[in-house]
Amino acid sequence: MKVVLGIYLIICLKGLFTPTLCDASISTHDIQLKLHNTYVFTLDFKNQSTADEIVTLEVQHKDILKLNRSEFNVSDYVNTVLPVQVTAVGAGHSDIYANSTTNKTDLRDIYLRVTVFKNDGLNTFSSVIGWIYFVAWSISFYPQIYINWKRKSVVGLNFDFIALNIVGFCLYSLFNLGLFYIPEIKDEYSHRYPRGLNPVKTNDIVFSVHAACATLLTIIQCSLYERNEQRVSTTARTILGIFGVFILISIIISAAGVIHWLDFLYYCSYVKLTITLIKYVPQAYMNYKRKSTIGWSIGNIFLDFTGGMLSMLQMIVDSYNYDDWVSIFGDPTKFGLGLFSVAFDIFFIIQHYVLYRHSNYETDYK
Ligand SMILES: *[C@@H]1O[C@H](CO)[C@@H](O)[C@H](O)[C@H]1NC(C)=O
Ligand SMILES: *[C@@H]1O[C@H](CO)[C@@H](O)[C@H](O)[C@H]1NC(C)=O
Ligand SMILES: *[C@@H]1O[C@H](CO)[C@@H](O)[C@H](O)[C@H]1NC(C)=O
Ligand SMILES: *[C@@H]1O[C@H](CO)[C@@H](O)[C@H](O)[C@H]1NC(C)=O
Ligand SMILES: *[C@@H]1O[C@H](CO)[C@@H](O)[C@H](O)[C@H]1NC(C)=O
Secondary structure: OOHHHHOOOOOOOOHHHHHHHHOOOEEOOOOEEEOOOEEEEEEEEEOOOOOOOOEEEEOOOOEEEEEEEEEEEEHHHHOEEEEEEEOOOOOEEEEEEEOOOOOOOOOOOOEEEEEEEEOOOHHHHHHHHHHHHHHHHHHHHHHHHHHHHHHHHHHOOOOOHHHHHHHHHHHHHHHHHOOOOOOOOHHHHHOOOOOOOOOOOHHHHHHHHHHHHHHHHHHHHHHHHEOOOOOOHHHHHHHHHEEEHHHHHHHHHHHOOOOOOOHHHHHHHHHHHHHHHHOOOOHHHHHHHHHHOOOOOOOHHHHHHHHHHHHHHHHHHHHHHHOOOHHHHHHHHHHHHHHHHHHHHHHHHHHHHHHHHEEEEHHHHO
């Protein structure tokens, strides 16, 4: 699919801000529509001599959307606004784009991404869930910071976990900031996926930058408070060293122009995904060695668990509401990652309340 979209080589994203650059423009690029409802958008053809050009509006999934008209003789509509009505006949995602018999008119700005949902209540429910897990994940850093401060000690908090976390969140912030703010990277993204939605939202930026800062604060605590013999293990240093070499090579080949900086950001995000998969292992192992979870905040785990469960719930609600099980369960990364961290959280909860519960009661917080 993306290969097909990729044929639109020159991007017209600038048309969003300076519509006059394109010969034709559309009133909106994104709409959400309830099933069986209609929406009217408008097309605007600029003055030009393109007689004999018929523009066709193509609907990607005809079982989702219907248009009340789809063929226009451009010369009939030059410098007039043309209303077109779209009706949602099925739930799901579908694009509308334009095609022309002669390709004389620049039609790259004429595309519309439509999401048809079945139920208003579920739509609201889904965005409420989204906000709750954003908040749960964001505050999940503070119980640990609090108990470090209260004990004036970081004994029991694994330094490998912290080291992996800071690298992971810095790379994730880099990915988000790059895709959201750097025009060259945004241009490259829409060049590759002309009608693709930027995957980074403001939420993601706030979450990742905040997470990196909160982890930094934890590191400062590690340098100030009692820590006994704890240090970042050789294994973790080796793994981080390998990531470092990988990132360095990516930077060099991006700077040399072999790959685009967008690819570099994707490589950063792959490293972050790998870190997410391994970061809890050292802490779980350390709890096992100490036969105790003292110093490791269970509040953090409960918040992480809440966030993970809600994010999966949101995916399931959206799949039902958009009648789109394939794009969510067909792409195992997001759901799999959620499931994976929830499984780890459950393991930590068992360590804390079942396996090492006695040692926790005896020593308690100092
Ligand atoms: C439209 O284009 C024609 C020639 O291409 C020109 O003569 C005419 O003045 C233009 N009208 C406007 C409103 O720009
Ligand atoms: C488009 O409209 C113009 C002017 O009305 C006309 O001359 C031309 O033949 C039409 N083209 C087609 C393909 O119908
Ligand atoms: C399509 O719908 C729009 C908006 O309701 C209306 O202005 C237009 O005349 C309709 N076109 C046709 C061919 O029915
Ligand atoms: C555009 O229309 C032409 C014929 O007018 C057709 O051959 C081509 O497949 C269409 N392209 C798309 C992407 O629909
Ligand atoms: C117009 O461009 C589209 C997309 O690039 C292409 O599929 C189509 O075949 C072209 N049509 C003509 C008549 O050149």
